[in-house]
Amino acid sequence: xxxxxxxxxxxxxxxxxxxxxxxxxxxxxxxxxxxxxxxxxxxxxxxxxxxxxxxxxxxxxxxxxxxxxxxxxxxxxxxxxxxxxxxxxxxxxxxxxxxxxxxxxxxxxxxxxxxxxxxxxxxxxxxxxxxxxxxxxxxxxxxxxxxxxxxxxxxxxxxxxxxxxxxxxxxxxxxxxxxxxxxxxxxxxxxxxxxxxxxxxxxxxxxxxxxxxxxxxxxxxxxxxxxxxxxxxxxxxxxxxxxxxxxxxxxxxxxxxxxxxxxxxxxxxxxxxxxxxxxxxxxxxxxxxxxxxxxxxxxxxxxxxxxxxxxxxxxxxxxxxxxxxxxxxxxxxxxxxxxxxxxxxxxxxxxxxxxxxxxxxxxxxxxxxxxxxxxxxxxxxxxxxxxxxxxxxxxxxxxxxxxxxxxxxxxxxxxxxxxxxxxxxxxxxxxxxxxxxxxxxxxxxxxxx
Amino acid sequence: xxxxxxxxxxxxxxxxxxxxxxxxxxxxxxxxxxxxxxxxxxxxxxxxxxxxxxxxxxxxxxxxxxxxxxxxxxxxxxxxxxxxxxxxxxxxxxxxxxxxxxxxxxxxxxxxxxxxxxxxxxxxxxxxxxxxxxxxxxxxxxxxxxxxxxxxxxxxxxxxxxxxxxxxxxxxxxxxxxxxxxxxxxxxxxxxxxxxxxxxxxxxxxxxxxxxxxxxxxxxxxxxxxxxxxxxxxxxxxxxxxxxxxxxxxxxxxxxxxxxxxxxxxxxxxxxxxxxxxxxxxxxxxxxxxxxxxxxxxxxxxxxxxxxxxxxxxxxxxxxxxxxxxxxxxxxxxxxxxxxxxxxxxxxxxxxxxxxx
Numbered sequence: 001x002x003x004x005x006x007x008x009x010x011x012x013x014x015x016x017x018x019x020x021x022x023x024x025x026x027x028x029x030x031x032x033x034x035x036x037x038x039x040x041x042x043x044x045x046x047x048x049x050x051x052x053x054x055x056x057x058x059x060x061x062x063x064x065x066x067x068x069x070x071x072x073x074x075x076x077x078x079x080x081x082x083x084x085x086x087x088x089x090x091x092x093x094x095x096x097x098x099x100x101x102x103x104x105x106x107x108x109x110x111x112x113x114x115x116x117x118x119x120x121x122x123x124x125x126x127x128x129x130x131x132x133x134x135x136x137x138x139x140x141x142x143x144x145x146x147x148x149x150x151x152x153x154x155x156x157x158x159x160x161x162x163x164x165x166x167x168x169x170x171x172x173x174x175x176x177x178x179x180x181x182x183x184x185x186x187x188x189x190x191x192x193x194x195x196x197x198x199x200x201x202x203x204x205x206x207x208x209x210x211x212x213x214x215x216x217x218x219x220x221x222x223x224x225x226x227x228x229x230x231x232x233x234x235x236x237x238x239x240x241x242x243x244x245x246x247x248x249x250x251x252x253x254x255x256x257x258x259x260x261x262x263x264x265x266x267x268x269x270x271x272x273x274x275x276x277x278x279x280x281x282x283x284x285x286x287x288x289x290x291x292x293x294x295x296x297x298x299x300x301x302x303x304x305x306x307x308x309x310x311x312x313x314x315x316x317x318x319x320x321x322x323x324x325x326x327x328x329x330x331x332x333x334x335x336x337x338x339x340x341x342x343x344x345x346x347x348x349x350x351x352x353x354x355x356x357x358x359x360x361x362x363x364x365x366x367x368x369x370x371x372x373x374x375x376x377x378x379x380x381x382x383x384x385x386x387x388x389x390x391x392x393x394x395x396x397x398x399x400x401x402x403x404x405x406x407x408x409x410x411x412x413x414x415x416x417x418x419x420x421x422x423x424x425x426x427x428x429x430x431x432x433x434x435x436x437x438x439x440x441x442x443x444x445x446x447x448x449x
Numbered sequence: 450x451x452x453x454x455x456x457x458x459x460x461x462x463x464x465x466x467x468x469x470x471x472x473x474x475x476x477x478x479x480x481x482x483x484x485x486x487x488x489x490x491x492x493x494x495x496x497x498x499x500x501x502x503x504x505x506x507x508x509x510x511x512x513x514x515x516x517x518x519x520x521x522x523x524x525x526x527x528x529x530x531x532x533x534x535x536x537x538x539x540x541x542x543x544x545x546x547x548x549x550x551x552x553x554x555x556x557x558x559x560x561x562x563x564x565x566x567x568x569x570x571x572x573x574x575x576x577x578x579x580x581x582x583x584x585x586x587x588x589x590x591x592x593x594x595x596x597x598x599x600x601x602x603x604x605x606x607x608x609x610x611x612x613x614x615x616x617x618x619x620x621x622x623x624x625x626x627x628x629x630x631x632x633x634x635x636x637x638x639x640x641x642x643x644x645x646x647x648x649x650x651x652x653x654x655x656x657x658x659x660x661x662x663x664x665x666x667x668x669x670x671x672x673x674x675x676x677x678x679x680x681x682x683x684x685x686x687x688x689x690x691x692x693x694x695x696x697x698x699x700x701x702x703x704x705x706x707x708x709x710x711x712x713x714x715x716x717x718x719x720x721x722x723x724x725x726x727x728x729x730x731x732x733x734x735x736x737x738x739x740x741x742x743x744x745x746x747x748x749x750x751x752x753x754x755x756x757x758x759x760x761x762x763x764x765x766x767x768x769x770x771x772x773x774x775x776x777x778x779x780x781x782x783x784x785x786x787x788x789x790x791x792x793x794x795x796x797x798x799x800x801x802x803x804x805x806x
Binding site: 156158187188189190192193197199200201206207209211214216217218219220221222223224225226228229235247248250251252254255258259410413414415416417418420421422 | 503505530533535538543544545546548549550552554556568571572575579580581582584585586587588589591621622624645726727
């Protein structure tokens with residue numbers, strides 16, 4: 001017959017309560033009051049008082065701790081390993097992990113990586129020439145496309161700002177990218193935000209906002225809503241290792257874990273937050289180690305390895321959707337880009353460091369090598385694709401540059417669901433002013449309606 | 450004196466039936482039940498949860514009923530998936546609510562005390578308020594309502610007494626509401642939750658138990674962004690919101706006792722953003738004098754906005770400077786609260802100054 005001690009250690013919920021109650025009626029020396037948590041989480045029932053000899057810590061806040069007699073501080077555990085499928089030459093390291101994708105899918109992904117690269121080069125130059133006001137490139141981080149390829153197209157994306165690859169993979173057109181960057185009348189955002197603040201309801205990609213990490217608790221909330229909807233979809237939330245220092249990261253992960261939200265948290269750890277290297281951003285084992293602190297299933301992956309990202313995201317999605325809980329992926333990569341067009345990174349890192357990284361570990365090269373190994377890509381196809389991508393980008397660019405800005409009434413619409421009285425007054429005032437000083441306000445740049 | 454003796458509360462069915470304002474709202478013949486403001490708010494949330502299957506209520510300690518018992522019974526009736534506790538993080542609560550709302554669902558978030566809303570300020574100002582505009586209408590956070598107990602309670606000190614409405618009244622895209630009574634609280638909260646804009650809903654905590662009325666039991670809303678004239682008058686316009694209304698009521702009683710023939714027009718703003726300047730301006734064009742009162746500190750408080758707007762609209766009609774009777778420009782003190790508060794006596798003195806300028 002089991003002792004009361006072993007029953008306490010094993011049991012959970014109502015069964016434990018009944019068992020311990022029967023113990024207490026039998027024992028006269030202890031009055032064991034038991035009560036179980038009302039919480040739906042898997043809290044074991046606990047007792048208000050325990051004999052000192054117990055090995056397991058019974059306080060309500062201790063999930064699985066055991067007592068020890070050693071005065072020891074724990075400062076780090078073994079560093080979390082980084083999952084990799086391909087080596088730097090694009091050869092799959094373990095045949096069991098050969099990606100299960102069709103030739104068409106793989107080629108489409110690779111083409112998107114090349115297109116992203118071409119678009120970034122052209123738009124970066126455009127900003128330098130003063131033709132758009134601002135831009136951010138994804139150089140070195142093109143493998144991110146693998147995460148988008150692993151998702152359902154209706155999974156909701158919350159990004160930070162360096163996820164144009166995800167948008168491209170989803171089907172955002174070059175025209176749509178350009179329209180937003182030029183703030184023209186076809187911009188879905190109606191010209192209200194700086195370039196690269198893309199968003200599209202149709203492609204389930206939430207509009208980018210500049211404050212960092214704010215999207216993290218939002219993604220948890222949206223995921224909770226998706227769980228309630230019951231359509232087996234999830235949310236994916238991208239952020240950088242710098243943004244992960246924000247309070248919203250802590251708030252978002254903790255809420256997702258406690259409330260059971262089907263969200264994939266995807267950290268792009270590219271080694272820099274503007275000029276701040278990761279050694280100045282955190283002292284622990286990256287972002288992945290924090291996931292464990294929140295009770296979240298976590299994986300670290302090679303962020304330059306499209307297939308590692310693809311496989312990890314697919315597996316993460318399965319966990320999130322089937323078990324209604326969050327997953328954390330930390331993708332290690334290197335930011336070849338300057339932070340943005342407002343940054344010249346040679347001010348804080350050597351050009352040689354950047355060149356070395358670009359040569360040593362290039363996500364595009366690795367993917368191309370993999371494709372060539374499979375016989376799915378010919379040497380020289382790159383040049384053709386890149387040339388045609390550049391041509392298409394330039395065409396979309398020219399068309400977008402020619403369009404007018406959104407009509408002036410869009411300045412006032414959608415602040416509220418309906419136009420309140422003070423905005424009606426301001427609108428009337430500004431319209432009158434614009435009519436009176438059309439050259440000063442360069443009213444011709446704006447569409448009529 | 451005070452809310453327990455206020456004539457403004459409809460304590461009897463007869464009072465409800467007599468009320469011209471409730472008649473205008475179509476509520477004077479409704480079946481009613483005695484409720485305090487906390488129960489009225491609870492009732493509003495119950496109606497929302499019963500009629501809107503996407504609605505959820507969440508925040509710290511809401512599951513057992515809430516520290517002010519505003520959510521009592523809701524998690525039992527609607528389940529822990531819809532009425533649930535969150536970890537202790539206001540920025541998380543606000544962000545989570547925005548995420549839910551962005552899915553087109555109804556998120557009713559509670560911030561335990563308005564004094565603790567500040568960690569959520571970034572999410573509210575930079576995200577919720579701008580969600581629709583910045584996305585070109587692709588997305589919105591209209592389904593979000595943040596409710597939070599505010600204002601003085603007698604013993605709250607710095608961090609259980611604040612009225613931070615002015616911070617939020619400066620944010621395009623937000624709605625800011627503060628009810629004065631159970632009937633108002635229920636109707637305005639139902640309107641706020643259903644409003645297609647994110648709303649910050651301030652609940653003066655001292656009124657939770659002390660304000661008691663016969664409240665219509667059914668589903669009803671009170672219009673947002675509409676001020677209510679509680680008492681007509683010809684000589685001075687007196688404007689306030691929330692618990693301050695009862696101090697204003699007493700001040701007006703003292704004025705009308707000491708100045709026979711003088712009548713004061715009392716207006717409850719109800720919605721602080723976007724606010725009904727038109728009703729106030731119309732009143733001031735009639736009376737020529739304005740006194741605005743709120744518990745929040747005077748400098749840069751909401752009365753400053755109202756004063757600036759009304760002096761612009763009614764400059765030539767004004768007979769005296771606009772008076773602002775407000776909290777002192779100090780952190781809300783404990784033992785000195787009686788001096789801090791814009792109480793009936795201080796308001797009386799201000800109205801007198803306005804009348805005798």
